[in-house]
Amino acid sequence: MITLKYFASLKSIAGKEEEQLDLGNETTVQKLSEILAKTTPQIGEMIQGKKILVSVNQDVATLDTVIHDGDEVAFLPPFSGGSQ
Amino acid sequence: MITLKYFASLKSIAGKEEEQLDLGNETTVQKLSEILAKTTPQIGEMIQGKKILVSVNQDVATLDTVIHDGDEVAFLPPFSGGSQ
Amino acid sequence: MSSVMESKVRIQREDFSVTDEIEAMKKVSRNIGGIVVFLGTGREMSKGQNITKLSFEHYPKMAEKKLEELRLKAIDDYKIIDMSIIHRIGEIDIGENIVLIVAAGEHRKEAFSACEWAITELKRTTPIWKSETTSTGEVWVQDTP
């Protein structure tokens, strides 16, 4: 099982804050985005179009990053911390 | 009468913080420095060598600045406000 | 002083005291000559619209980790004595404190450079998001300059 987390604007797009998926022992961000493209097309497109960042276990990932069972994957829209 | 004011290191060089001089109705910073060169040579030299600033009524002056009766003239060594 | 004060990077709901954070920083060294502080506060206007409420959300653990990386890089790259960073989350009113960066150096030049770099880098690399509420509703801000 891997845990997926959605933040900020992605929560309403995905319709959830968090979900658990069973993707076997090893997959990649690319493969995950293809799976998501079927259930939540907008999220899949944003990942592949690099509109949002993906992190694996709190580290920024690329499409090639390998995801292991037990990992936490998060979808991060452009940051807007700070003032102004 | 004009009032002369000495600050910081100049107080110990002049041996005073303030003095009053009668220089007639009009003089210049240049003429004042020549007078001081006789009584306090180090101060006179520092003015002419531009090692210190001279202000007249709280405005920075040049050697040509005219000093009137009642004016306040101050001798200002290099500033060192702020930290560090 | 509470144990919370001892951490040099924090993400928290409650407000902070700039004076307390500066005094905590002064305890690090007796050789601090210049402290530069950036304090970000909630503005009333954004793109011509009146804002009534701001709200911040973060990715716990990752945001704190990014701030700590940022702090260590600032100390190393700019040769400052130390830096502390606090970012608030949750609802924030106009005029309230949002983010604080304190950079302490032996001299002021490196403290200014480190502090300005840190706030720019925070906005670029730290998973924190702002929503603004105006008369037309609440929107997540995506395009900070």
Next chain:
Amino acid sequence: MSSVMESKVRIQREDFSVTDEIEAMKKVSRNIGGIVVFLGTGREMSKGQNITKLSFEHYPKMAEKKLEELRLKAIDDYKIIDMSIIHRIGEIDIGENIVLIVAAGEHRKEAFSACEWAITELKRTTPIWKSETTSTGEVWVQDTP
């Protein structure tokens, strides 16, 4: 708030509160997005010598006038919302506050530039002098960088 707080440039013997000065600045506008603060403090070391005491003297009236000129030029040249400047005089211990500059802008960039310019300009143009006491005695500092 005392009437002393209302003046935006001050030279005073007593210490100041950074938080109070920032809160006073926030009252100026609801459109402040970034506040940059420079706080200068007393360092223990100077040119390899241990300092035990610092003392500052100023030329009354002229120093205040220079600070006000500086403040108005910073607001005008850098398009910031406002600036306040406080410099302490008299005896100051290591680690104590010496000088505070608060620059408030709609955005941070101009506030950083104005604040850094102001402290450099203060040192260059304001008739304030520092003496340092070390084991070898008290000397007036003449060569600030």
